[in-house]
Amino acid sequence: MSNENRYEVVMPKLGLIMTEARLMEWHKPDGAWVVKGEPLFSLESDKSEIEIEASVNGRLQILIPAGETVPVMTPVAHLLAEKVAQGAAQSTAQNEVRATPKARAAARQQGIDLAALSGSGPRGMIVAADLPDADMPKAAPQPTIQATPVARKMAAELGLDLAKVTGTGENGRITRDDVTRTAAARLAQPQAVPPAPALPLTGLRGVIAERLSAGWRERPQVTLTAEVDATNLVSARQQLAAELGRKLSYNAFFMAAAARALHEQPHVNVRLTAEGIAQLAEIHVGLAVDTDRGLLVPVVRQADSKSIPALDEEISALAQRALDGQLLPDELTGGTFTITNLGAFGIDAFTPIVNPPETAVLGIGRISPRPVVVGRQVEVRDMVVLSLSFDHRLLDGGPAARFLQRVGQLVERPFALVQINN
Amino acid sequence: MREISYSEAIREAMSEEMRRDTAVFLVGEDVAVFGGVWGVSDGMLAEFGDERVRDTPISEAAIIGAGLGAALVGMRPIVEIMFGDFLMCGGDQIVNQAAKARFMSGGKANVPLTLRVTSGAPGSAAAQHSQSPESWFMNVPGIKIAAPSTPADAKGLLKTAVRGADPVLFFEHKMLYGETGPVPEDADFTVPFGQANVVRQGRDVTVIAVSIMVPKALAAADLLAAEGISVEVIDPRTLVPLDKETLIHSVAKTSRVIIAHEAHRRSGPGAEIAAMLAEEAVEYLDGPIIRVGAKNVPLPYSPVLENFVLPGVDDIVAAARLLASK
Known part of the structure; x- marks a missing residue:
C-alpha cells in the first residue's frame, strides 16, 4: 500500500x-x-x-x-484514500471527468451525468457541444448558481444546497465564507433540522421523478394480472443452460415472449404523437434495472429478431453497464415496450407504471412452486404472476387482455420461442 | 476618407498637437536632422525648429529623464525610444519616477509624458532589437499602455496620450509603419483609452489580438470562415486601462478565447487578460483560454528560426480549430 x-x-x-x-x-x-x-x-x-x-x-x-x-x-x-478503500470508486471516477465550466454548468442544469459522455474538446475535455440536446431527458432547469469552485466543493462535502446559500462575493457569487456561515448557522439551529439531509431531487432522480409524474398525470393507466404456469419455462431454462454451459436469465425468456407477442399484436407497439396513434415498425424492448443511482431502462433493439441466448448476452451486458454507470444515451432511449422483473425481491404481483412515451409495461413477479388444480388433481407447479399496465387511451381492455394472454401462453409453451421472427 | 500610413498618422498627430499646444515637443535619438530612424518625424524639424524637435545622445536614461523633468514643470513632451528593447536603460525613470510622481507628491505633480516606443520584430533584427515589451510595464500602476494596430487608432490614441495627464507608453510596431488605412483629418479626432474595438464580429471564437496580431487575426478569420468557424476579432487598443467589459461580453457570446500577441507567451499581455477572464468570466468558457505568442526563447536572427518562434496566422487558425473541435 x-x-x-x-x-x-x-x-x-x-x-x-x-x-x-x-x-x-x-x-x-x-x-x-x-x-x-x-x-x-x-x-x-x-x-x-x-x-x-x-x-x-x-x-x-x-x-x-x-x-x-x-x-x-x-x-x-x-x-x-478512495483508491485503496472499497466502495468509493464512484467519487474517484467523478473526479476524472474533464469538462469545461460551461459544459459543467449546462450538465448541472439539465441533470446530465458528465461521466456518461465522451469529450471532443482540447485534451479530450467535454465541451458544451458534447452534451445531448433533445434526445436526453431533461430535468426542470435550475437557476444558475454562481459559486467559486472551493465553495462548491465545500458545499458538496457538507451536503449543503447552494440554492439556500446567499452569496456575498462579486456579482453575488457564493464564496467559501458564505458556505461556512450557512453551515454554521445550520449547525446552530436546535433540533428543528432533521438529522439526515434530504437528497436533492436532481440528476437521475430528478429525471425519473419528472418523467414518471408526467406519465402518471397524462395517462389513464390500468393494470391486468394473470397467474401463469412457468414450470416449462423453468425446465427450458435449465435445459438451455446445460446446453450452453452457462447461466441464463429469466428476463431473456420473458423479453422473447413479450417481443413475440408485440410482433403478433402490433396494436400494443404504438405511441401517441401530436398527429395521433403512430404504429411503430420496430420492436425495442427496455429492461428496468435497479442501480445505486436509481432506475435505468436500457433498451434491446429489434428484440423480436434475436434468439434467447443472444437476448441473454445483450441483457447481461446492458445491465452490467447500467450498474457501472457506463450506458450511452442511445442505449437508454427509443424503447417501445418495457419489462420489469421484481421476482428477485420476492414480489408476487405489482402494478408497474408505464414508461413514457411507451404504451405498456410488463411486470414479472417471482416464480415459485404453488399448489395448482390441474384437471381434478392438486399439483405443485412453478407459477408466476404477470402484470400488464397500459395506457387506456391507446389500448382497450380487450386487446390488452389478449396481449397478456398471449405472453402467458408463450411462458407456458417456451418451445414456441425457439422460432425467431425476421 | 483619405488613406495614409501608420507612420504618417503618428506624424500628423504629433504635428497637430504641437501646433495646438506650444507645451508639446518631440525629443529622441535622431528624431530631428535624420527625421527619425523609422522616418516618423520626417519634416518636423523644418516646421517646428530645433527647440521643439530635439536630437539627444544615445542614453534612454537621459532621454526619458529629460522628458520626465519637462513634464514635471508643465511641458507635454513626446519622447521617442528607437527600440523598446532598451526601455530598461531608463527603467527607473519610468517605474519609480514617472509612474509614481503624482502619488509620492500627494497629487501636486502630474507627468503628462508620452513615450513613443517601437516594438516588435522587423525581421532579422535578432534578440536585442525585436522584442515586444508591453507587459513588462503592465505590472506597474501609474502608467498607461497603448498598442494601436491601425493608422486611425495610432493617430487618435496618440493625441489622447499627449492631451492626458498621465505617463503613457505608446507602442508602435515596426512592421505596421508602412500599413495604410483611412484616418480622419479632423484635428480634434481622438480615440479614448480603455475602449476596445470589435474589429470583426463573430459567433464561435473570440480572438483578442494586440497590435500586429490584429491584421493577422483578421487574415486567420477569413481562412476560418471558409471552414465554417466564425471568429470575432477584438483589439483592446490599450492594455492599461483594459476594456474588460467588451472582452467579457464577447466571451459570453462565443465561450472560446484566443489571446494573440507578438510578445512571448510567458507573462505576456495574454497572461493578464487570461487571468482576468478566468476570474470574471469563467462560467462562460467552453474550453481552455489559449495564448498565441512568441515562443519562450530570445528571438533568433535566422529568418527560418525567427519565423518559427514568432506567432503567425497559422497559429491562430490552429488554436481556433482546436477550440471549435474541428
Whole structure:
C-alpha cells in the first residue's frame, strides 16, 4: 500500500508543553468511512477533553485503541484514500471527468451525468457541444448558481444546497465564507433540522421523478394480472443452460415472449404523437434495472429478431453497464415496450407504471412452486404472476387482455420461442 | 476618407498637437536632422525648429529623464525610444519616477509624458532589437499602455496620450509603419483609452489580438470562415486601462478565447487578460483560454528560426480549430 493513498492521523501536539495524551474515545468504528470534518476521536490532556476532526476523507484503520496514553505525534490511525478503500470508486471516477465550466454548468442544469459522455474538446475535455440536446431527458432547469469552485466543493462535502446559500462575493457569487456561515448557522439551529439531509431531487432522480409524474398525470393507466404456469419455462431454462454451459436469465425468456407477442399484436407497439396513434415498425424492448443511482431502462433493439441466448448476452451486458454507470444515451432511449422483473425481491404481483412515451409495461413477479388444480388433481407447479399496465387511451381492455394472454401462453409453451421472427 | 500610413498618422498627430499646444515637443535619438530612424518625424524639424524637435545622445536614461523633468514643470513632451528593447536603460525613470510622481507628491505633480516606443520584430533584427515589451510595464500602476494596430487608432490614441495627464507608453510596431488605412483629418479626432474595438464580429471564437496580431487575426478569420468557424476579432487598443467589459461580453457570446500577441507567451499581455477572464468570466468558457505568442526563447536572427518562434496566422487558425473541435 503506497503512502500517497494513506493519511496518517497522529496524536496532535496542542500546546508547547504537551508531551503525551490519553486517547479517550474513537467516535467512529474501525473500518468506517470517515468524511473530512467529522469528529474522529477525543483526547484528554491536562485534564481537558478535546475533540479531533478528520482532516481528509478515508476509511478508518485504528492503530491505537481507546484508553491508551501515547506521546504526541504518535500515529494513532490511518485514513485510507478512495483508491485503496472499497466502495468509493464512484467519487474517484467523478473526479476524472474533464469538462469545461460551461459544459459543467449546462450538465448541472439539465441533470446530465458528465461521466456518461465522451469529450471532443482540447485534451479530450467535454465541451458544451458534447452534451445531448433533445434526445436526453431533461430535468426542470435550475437557476444558475454562481459559486467559486472551493465553495462548491465545500458545499458538496457538507451536503449543503447552494440554492439556500446567499452569496456575498462579486456579482453575488457564493464564496467559501458564505458556505461556512450557512453551515454554521445550520449547525446552530436546535433540533428543528432533521438529522439526515434530504437528497436533492436532481440528476437521475430528478429525471425519473419528472418523467414518471408526467406519465402518471397524462395517462389513464390500468393494470391486468394473470397467474401463469412457468414450470416449462423453468425446465427450458435449465435445459438451455446445460446446453450452453452457462447461466441464463429469466428476463431473456420473458423479453422473447413479450417481443413475440408485440410482433403478433402490433396494436400494443404504438405511441401517441401530436398527429395521433403512430404504429411503430420496430420492436425495442427496455429492461428496468435497479442501480445505486436509481432506475435505468436500457433498451434491446429489434428484440423480436434475436434468439434467447443472444437476448441473454445483450441483457447481461446492458445491465452490467447500467450498474457501472457506463450506458450511452442511445442505449437508454427509443424503447417501445418495457419489462420489469421484481421476482428477485420476492414480489408476487405489482402494478408497474408505464414508461413514457411507451404504451405498456410488463411486470414479472417471482416464480415459485404453488399448489395448482390441474384437471381434478392438486399439483405443485412453478407459477408466476404477470402484470400488464397500459395506457387506456391507446389500448382497450380487450386487446390488452389478449396481449397478456398471449405472453402467458408463450411462458407456458417456451418451445414456441425457439422460432425467431425476421 | 483619405488613406495614409501608420507612420504618417503618428506624424500628423504629433504635428497637430504641437501646433495646438506650444507645451508639446518631440525629443529622441535622431528624431530631428535624420527625421527619425523609422522616418516618423520626417519634416518636423523644418516646421517646428530645433527647440521643439530635439536630437539627444544615445542614453534612454537621459532621454526619458529629460522628458520626465519637462513634464514635471508643465511641458507635454513626446519622447521617442528607437527600440523598446532598451526601455530598461531608463527603467527607473519610468517605474519609480514617472509612474509614481503624482502619488509620492500627494497629487501636486502630474507627468503628462508620452513615450513613443517601437516594438516588435522587423525581421532579422535578432534578440536585442525585436522584442515586444508591453507587459513588462503592465505590472506597474501609474502608467498607461497603448498598442494601436491601425493608422486611425495610432493617430487618435496618440493625441489622447499627449492631451492626458498621465505617463503613457505608446507602442508602435515596426512592421505596421508602412500599413495604410483611412484616418480622419479632423484635428480634434481622438480615440479614448480603455475602449476596445470589435474589429470583426463573430459567433464561435473570440480572438483578442494586440497590435500586429490584429491584421493577422483578421487574415486567420477569413481562412476560418471558409471552414465554417466564425471568429470575432477584438483589439483592446490599450492594455492599461483594459476594456474588460467588451472582452467579457464577447466571451459570453462565443465561450472560446484566443489571446494573440507578438510578445512571448510567458507573462505576456495574454497572461493578464487570461487571468482576468478566468476570474470574471469563467462560467462562460467552453474550453481552455489559449495564448498565441512568441515562443519562450530570445528571438533568433535566422529568418527560418525567427519565423518559427514568432506567432503567425497559422497559429491562430490552429488554436481556433482546436477550440471549435474541428
